[in-house]
Amino acid sequence: MGHSTLTYNEPTTTSTFPDKPDVLVAKKHQLLVRWSHWLNVPILLGLILSGISIYWASPIYQHKPDPITGNTDVAADIGTWICAHVPGLHHYSSPPDWIYNHMSLGPYMLASALRLHWLCAYLFMLNGLLYLAGLALGGGWRALLPRRTDLSDIPRMLWYYIGLPFAKLANRKWLHPGFNTKYNALQRAAYFSIPVAGLLSVATGWAIHKPMQLYWLAALFGGYNAARVWHFWLMWVFIFFALTHVVLVLADGWDTLRSMIVGWSTKVKGSEGLENEP
């Protein structure tokens, strides 16, 4: 806050109030939360890359064999389409493998992919525990809990985000809906959903990894094949979240990004519920 008008060296023998030029920072993210947050990056990357290599071995989205190529895989079709339509890719050596060559460890890599996937899966579970411990120790879980007012606040936030680019283009003022909590309603919904998605990924992962010993778990998701579909789309939830998350954090600025590294933020919220820049 900007009340540091007196210089640092001035002696303060008579004043009742200290005149340190200190800044107020809000402790935002617990250490373990920060650690687990960043560890998610390589772990999820490993899980996705190896996961799509595993998917390649038996794609869940298949069609009748193509009369010419014998191809049955929708992802291979997408690769073929990309190579046919994206300039510069017309001479790509194996168009059906394009997706697998760019979003996975590669085709024909099932054994290494499985090995890496299990390694990352165990790390992901341990990391999840680390995150939960951080939430519990720092009390951060309270800021994530959904509340009744979110029902009306989420549409308001969505409307704000939808309108923001247009308002910027039109050079018009576009007011951020007020909130006096750590996160706005939309952030809260996202940051609450992602651990839930993590939990579901782990559960569906176990369901398809051990469908005999844990057949009840597979049954919970509608059986072995349905659990594979769940597991696949949960991956897309992470991908979609991560992309949006990165864009919004960068748009929000250095303080927000830094707070996930250092733990504190200089954006200190007063009782008025608006953010004060230092």
Next chain:
Amino acid sequence: MNPEENRDAQHSKDTSPTNAKTKQGISALSKSESTQETLSESLRVESPGAGEAAKELKVDPEEVKAAALTDVGGSKGVNVGKLQLKLDEVPSLDREQEPAKSTPSIAAEPAPILKANNFSREQPLPLVEVAPQVLRHWTRRDVLLFGVGAVAVLAGGGFLLPQDTLSRLGVRRNTDSPGKEWFLNRALRIDDDVAEALYSVNRRVPTYTKSKITPLRNNYNGVTPDPGYISGWRLTLGGLASGLSISLDIRNLLTRFPVYEQITRLVCVEGWSAIAWWAGLKFDDLLHAYPPMSQARWALVESSVNLDASGNPDPYFMSIDLATARHPQTLLATHFNGQPLTVDHGAPLRLLVPVKLGLKNVKAVTRITYVAEEPRDYWAERGYSYYDGL
């Protein structure tokens, strides 16, 4: 505030930032306590206008505290003025404090009741006062550590990627090493141990009705063998308690042992699965009729008729622990869909072990040897797990 204490805090700031943090946290807290008092005092006495606003807003003591904290160092008059301003700005705050609507005007008093039954209620973020140079020090240290960690993870993670992937990314150097293999296999083994812990001899896998049967494809790794081998086929048993080697033909097996039917799911390591109708003798019955030597813990199940992709002999061999072999649903299957096995599905006898991945379900079994130590395993030698439990 005591200037002595103040100097102390500054002193320790220079030597140890962590220490400074805690000290300042405490001093900030005590500051806020006293300021809160004076603040509510001034709210009541000096500024009736602010009192009115507080009534309307039902000021949460927590929030007064936060406001007080942000204003530490200012004068009383400024505090009140500021608060008043804030109150005027955002009247929508009372959304969160609905139940306290009828509480009388005094700002700082009704604290404990609200807090007690709101364990899960979000608290304001804790505030810390820090000197700018300490903050810079923290930032430099943490961002540097973060960078070092990121580079280390990037290098370590990249190192663990398969060589083929790295080559495709343009990495020339060969990263394959015994250490890398050991590490990755260690992860596989941990998963195997977890699977073993999950496994229960008494747990049956789900069985299905005939209406649930799905097509089962022939997933022979190489070329499907020519059916010529079937006429001369025999099953040889080794590693028996008797010390003898036993050779049985399919008629021996089918007349000696009762035949059981089961409709179970076969799950392939590739991810696909099929519900199939099998019939055959129980592995357990064979183990009782021809007991293995006492120290045996494993069965090596082999097929000598297996071919590779170019049609050359490529004997197939799989390890099965005896606990799994004794599982009541582990069959030596002779029939598929009510008919004798076709060559596609491993005529005349295949291992059907529904608690393991399909690759353990050896087709056209020609030899079973009981051994004490974990035997070789075709797919484990090609980078897959040994255990393959489902």
